[in-house]
Amino acid sequence: MRPLGTLVTGLAGLALWAALLSVAGRNIGTRESDTFEIDDMSTEWAEPADITDATPALEPAPAAIPSEALKPLDLSGDGDGTETGVPAEAAAGTTTATQGSNRGVRAVNPELFASPLTEALGPLERVAPLETKTPAPQRVKLVLLPRPESVEAGLIAFGLRNLKLADITSTDRMRVCPTASGGNWPCGMVARTQQRMFLRNRTIACDADKADWEGTIEAHCQVGEIDIATWLAENGWVETPPGSPLGSLSERARSERRGIFGDDQR
Template sequence: MGRLGRSRQAIGLGSLLLLAGILLIGRAGALLPIDRPVLAPSQDGDDTQPIRPPATVIDEQRREPARKVAQDLIAPPRLDPAEIERVEPRPPLSELGLAVPPKTPMPKDWREVLLYRPIATSSAMFESMGRKVIISGAQGIDLDRSCSFHDVNWPCGQRARAAFNAWLRGRGLKCFVPPDVERFAIASPCRLGKQDVGAWLVSNGWATALPSGIYGKAEATARNAQMGIFGSAQ
């Protein structure tokens, strides 16, 4: 047999040995017990540090891991819309958080419209889109009024207007208004989202309830809690 034949025979024998080694390694790995830790050497030379196998993940628990899309930003894993369950909203903590319909019927030509970027001119009155609206059922605090708490006077009228503006933050209010812009102020019930504006003002002590209004209990709550004009300047 020539030199070329011996070389080909050696290469063939080496390939068979390599394939046999791979098969033996695969069979050895398959025979390792899953529930027993595999020992791996640690950095300080101790070879007793166990490496736990990953926990078995069933199909119901399988989730896509979070993705790091930037240096300081991690995107949440994608969710399957079929796995999202819609539940009923919780009931409100009190009746003050609900927008109640007006007790007095509105004129037929009045419609509930969204008034953008309202600016409070007093604690129960605001201007928006050329309209002047007074929150019905609530009595605003005069701007020059001073309140006293434990013999300490403070400008509660200005604070009440500032609190109203801070709560609005320029968000649109839905109010019942006539179709045409009125030159004079109109009294109307308004709400911010689902929250009644008059209920918020009176229950926080930044307005008082009219005798014929619906916010008598809200004013009693503010008085008992010493909130707004019934408390201190803090």
């Protein structure tokens, strides 16, 4: 009996809820149909605001620029500083407007002022980069020759092999030179002795192809960083052939009477 009573109570509750919803719907429809009375509104809302008092004062519009001032300028000029073709009144008006607004108006003639970009451009062409090759320094092959023997000034022997120094003429060891008193002195022997003392049996470096040549060769040789032929020419112990790069050194030694070009050096 208890479950039946619970069911009856639930159905009764649903019926009561439905009745309440129906009464609430009728009340809402009645309120929407009521007339809204404007008489209840206060007079402050009914009176319109004074539009004239709320409108701010407008600034006067800038003076219009004469149409003559907007015409293209004739830049040919007649030499007095005034462009031809522009009336004086228009020019004066343009000046006044420019000063008043701090802004100038000037028409640009497209025939006189044109951008280079307006010209038709051709297709792009790839240009090969320039090759900057640094020339490799020329390396000179040097041969070390030990125990040089001075045969004469400008001529060196290594056993049975002889080496003549380039750019100079060797001085014969039997050569004699005149003295200031009218005599002679063995300048060739003294020149050979000076070369021997300069070399002092030190190893010399020469730009020869190989160290085991046969006969006589010609090469540039040096002791340390001093060129042997240059030293002999500067001190006047040898002469130079025509066209030699050491010719100026030999001529200076001759003018200063040094070596074989001077008096007895003993």
